[in-house]
Amino acid sequence: MPFLLTMIVGAAAGLLAVRFMNVQASALVAVAIGVLGAIVGGIVLRVLAAAFIGTSSVLSIFIGGLLGAVALIWIYRRYFK
Secondary structure, three states, X not given: OHHHHHHHHHXXXXXXXXXXXXXXXXXXXXXXXXXXXXXXXXXXXXXXXXXXXXXXXXXXXXHHHHHXXXXXXXXHHHHHO
């Protein structure tokens, strides 16, 4: 169930990150960016939340996914464009 939740939340985070970073991308690309960002950012933020707060939640997955997606877009723009 956490994997499916990460995919769903990552898709939403990717759509928001693409709009936030003003990237012209299709919905499929935005979802892919969000899912990758949610996996990377969600894991990092979930570990930090568990270490400092003692729990992780859907909010930490969403924030981690959004930050991870924004970071992926920034890295792509900085080094590959």
